[in-house]
Amino acid sequence: MVVLRAGLCPGLTEEMIQLLRANSIQTVVDFVSSDLEDIAQKCSLSYKALVAVRRVLLAQFSAFPANGADLYEEIKSSTAILPTGSPSLDQLLDSGLYTGEVTELMGAPGSGKTQVCLGIAATVSLSLKQHILFLDSTGGFTASRLHQMLRAEEEEEQLEALQRIQVVRVFDIYEMLRALQELRERLCQQVVSSMEPLKIVVIDSVSAVIYPLLGGKQSEGLAIMMQLARELKTLAREFSLAVVVTNQVTRDSSTGPPKPALGRSWSFVPSTRVLLASKEVTLEKATTQRIASLAKSPRQAVGIQVELDIGSGDVTPTERL
Amino acid sequence: MQRDVGSLPLAPALRARLFTAGFQTVQELLETGPCGLSREIGISKEEALELLQVVRQECHGDVARTAAGSGASRKCTALELLEEEQAQGFIITFCSALDNILGGGVQLTKITEVCGAPGVGKTQLCMQLAVDVQIPECFGGVAGEAVFIDTEGSFIVDRVADIAAACVQHCHLIAEAHQEEDHLKALETFSVESILSHIYYFRCRDYIELLAQVYLLPDFLSEHSKVRLVVVDGIAFPFRHDFEDLSLRTRLLNGLAQQLIIIANDHKSAVVLTNQMTTRIGQSQSTLVPALGESWGHAATVRLIFHWDNSQRLATLYKSPSQKESTIPYHITSHGFRDVQPPAVTHSAEGAEMNPRKRPRREEEK
Numbered sequence: 001m002v003v004l005r006a007g008l009c010p011g012l013t014e015e016m017i018q019l020l021r022a023n024s025i026q027t028v029v030d031f032v033s034s035d036l037e038d039i040a041q042k043c044s045l046s047y048k049a050l051v052a053v054r055r056v057l058l059a060q061f062s063a064f065p066a067n068g069a070d071l072y073e074e075i076k077s078s079t080a081i082l083p084t085g086s087p088s089l090d091q092l093l094d095s096g097l098y099t100g101e102v103t104e105l106m107g108a109p110g111s112g113k114t115q116v117c118l119g120i121a122a123t124v125s126l127s128l129k130q131h132i133l134f135l136d137s138t139g140g141f142t143a144s145r146l147h148q149m150l151r152a153e154e155e156e157e158q159l160e161a162l163q164r165i166q167v168v169r170v171f172d173i174y175e176m177l178r179a180l181q182e183l184r185e186r187l188c189q190q191v192v193s194s195m196e197p198l199k200i201v202v203i204d205s206v207s208a209v210i211y212p213l214l215g216g217k218q219s220e221g222l223a224i225m226m227q228l229a230r231e232l233k234t235l236a237r238e239f240s241l242a243v244v245v246t247n248q249v250t251r252d253s254s255t256g257p258p259k260p261a262l263g264r265s266w267s268f269v270p271s272t273r274v275l276l277a278s279k280e281v282t283l284e285k286a287t288t289q290r291i292a293s294l295a296k297s298p299r300q301a302v303g304i305q306v307e308l309d310i311g312s313g314d315v316t317p318t319e320r321l
Numbered sequence: 322m323q324r325d326v327g328s329l330p331l332a333p334a335l336r337a338r339l340f341t342a343g344f345q346t347v348q349e350l351l352e353t354g355p356c357g358l359s360r361e362i363g364i365s366k367e368e369a370l371e372l373l374q375v376v377r378q379e380c381h382g383d384v385a386r387t388a389a390g391s392g393a394s395r396k397c398t399a400l401e402l403l404e405e406e407q408a409q410g411f412i413i414t415f416c417s418a419l420d421n422i423l424g425g426g427v428q429l430t431k432i433t434e435v436c437g438a439p440g441v442g443k444t445q446l447c448m449q450l451a452v453d454v455q456i457p458e459c460f461g462g463v464a465g466e467a468v469f470i471d472t473e474g475s476f477i478v479d480r481v482a483d484i485a486a487a488c489v490q491h492c493h494l495i496a497e498a499h500q501e502e503d504h505l506k507a508l509e510t511f512s513v514e515s516i517l518s519h520i521y522y523f524r525c526r527d528y529i530e531l532l533a534q535v536y537l538l539p540d541f542l543s544e545h546s547k548v549r550l551v552v553v554d555g556i557a558f559p560f561r562h563d564f565e566d567l568s569l570r571t572r573l574l575n576g577l578a579q580q581l582i583i584i585a586n587d588h589k590s591a592v593v594l595t596n597q598m599t600t601r602i603g604q605s606q607s608t609l610v611p612a613l614g615e616s617w618g619h620a621a622t623v624r625l626i627f628h629w630d631n632s633q634r635l636a637t638l639y640k641s642p643s644q645k646e647s648t649i650p651y652h653i654t655s656h657g658f659r660d661v662q663p664p665a666v667t668h669s670a671e672g673a674e675m676n677p678r679k680r681p682r683r684e685e686e687k
Binding site for chain 2: 002003004026027052108109110111114115118121134137138139140141142143144145146147148159162164165167168169170171172174175177178180205207208209210211213214215220225227231247249250251263270288312
């Protein structure tokens with residue numbers, strides 16, 4: 001719904017806009033969908049000029065169709081698969097995190113979501129030598145744990161790997177949107193200067209900033225959530241990034257099965273969803289074993305389960321794919 | 322600045338008007354100017370000016386924040402964070418086993434939640450921490466002040482005085498053993514009176530007062546910049562009774578959690594919350610789980626669960642970003658929160674196998 005403004009295209013002058021507005025044509029869509037002969041008569045404008053303006057507006061604002069073969073070629077050349085640092089998780093995700101897609105990790109508190117995110121950050125930074133953006137909204141990012149994961153490497157490599165991980169603390173939905181906007185601007189410039197390669201964005205967690213807005217009689221929360229969803233998906237597609245988000249789980253009743261939080265609207269955003277759960281539910285037996293099951297995937301069968309150990313988390317060369 | 326208008330923090334009615342008028346990006350808003358805006362949307366010129374101010378603030382927000390230098394800059398690399406974390410102190414609890422499983426003590430800039438059944442020692446731990454945060458740096462403390470927000474009314478000043486006296490005594494013993502200049506100098510200002518005068522106590526009777534207090538806390542903390550600990554004793558109590566609308570409760574709790582994380586992060590202080598336990602009834606058995614629901618479990622970064630095993634008190638680290646899950650026994654004496662004393666003093670982390678030869682429970686004074 002772009003408003004018609006002078007200078008939007010050559011030939012669209014201020015008086016033209018005033019005349020059009022007098023006939024209740026305010027936006028590009030109104031203009032393009034109306035009958036030009038009719039307008040030419042009512043506004044006493046030249047028909048040729050209107051046709052020329054319409055052609056330019058259509059070229060500027062309509063989407064380009066692309067055929068499947070071109071799309072396939074483009075995806076083949078721009079998609080990368082990033083390892084998560086844990087071979088069993090990679091197997092679950094069909095060999096890793098795909099760029100251009102949003103992957104979601106969900107689980108109850110203490111199920112290991114932050115640990116898996118830290119493991120991903122450590123692996124991508126160390127073995128692929130790429131930059132990572134980590135948006136932390138829960139305060140759970142602990143650099144010393146990351147350091148512990150990298151302790152098998154030499155000092156030099158550890159420091160370099162840590163420097164490639166950039167952490168932004170956002171505790172509010174608007175700050176998160178602002179951080180994503182800054183990322184977008186940085187990536188636009190990067191395309192020109194081609195400096196540091198950024199291929200992955202980790203957001204821990206997305207439900208912490210959206211939960212305070214959802215529910216009740218206001219629908220504002222839903223609108224903002226969809227804004228965030230759109231931003232994440234367009235970032236992933238346009239710049240070929242792998243976006244990893246973490247989410248909570250809720251239950252319908254106290255004994256029902258866990259289902260992902262944020263509702264049905266959010267469930268369309270990630271293309272892949274992994275549920276993390278602990279093996280034991282008692283307090284006495286403490287364990288670092290977790291079970292990861294695939295809840296949604298465009299490539300694999302749903303319901304596959306693998307076991308993860310979030311305790312060791314050492315990133316060693318043998319774990320790279 | 323191609324930022325979408327929908328992502329700005331504006332009032333819903335205003336946003337709806339902007340959309341119907343056809344504005345999509347921030348660039349268009351800035352180009353139109355206040356007069357054009359007020360004409361197109363139908364708001365007054367002052368409102369248009371305010372709107373543009375908000376927009377400009379959002380877009381240049383980061384620059385303004387670093388220029389003003391308020392709080393810590395929120396963007397940094399993992400390496401810088403590591404250096405920060407290693408330089409940060411911990412708030413010790415005087416129970417070395419608990420400090421060990423927490424990785425050194427209660428961490429600053431994180432929210433720690435302590436859950437437990439009644440009488441297991443949550444308020445005791447809070448009072449101990451309020452005293453321990455004031456230990457001078459030469460003795461291994463963080464030399465900060467404490468804010469104690471009480472919703473249950475379980476804060477007893479006499480008990481805090483006892484704990485403080487024991488702590489001062491302990492520091493005196495260390496100073497005598499080491500005989501260093503700065504130890505003796507620090508001890509001059511470290512006394513029971515000074516400890517008590519640096520605990521700021523707030524009493525909140527219902528959830529509205531609690532929310533108001535937490536929202537007003539940043540102003541208080543910017544005046545009292547030495548505060549390193551915020552304790553909310555009983556975050557479950559005001560939210561558990563008298564709440565018909567459960568979704569409102571979830572929203573309020575999550576908003577509260579985010580506010581507390583912002584406080585913990587910006588003022589470099591530790592936030593400690595205490596929670597109650599509730600029963601989850603399963604198919605064949607029932608288990609004790611922390612109250613306030615599943616979504617609250619994500620609010621705290623570190624979660625400790627205190628429970629009983631016959632007559633021994635145990636603490637389990639249930640959730641932590643950097644430490645493994647483990648369980649240790651602890652003990653509450655007249656001096657405060659302490660380790661379980663074995664015959665030979667050892668520093669083992671998993672002390673669950675130790676047979677404590679200690680005074681039996683009925684002799685404890687609370």
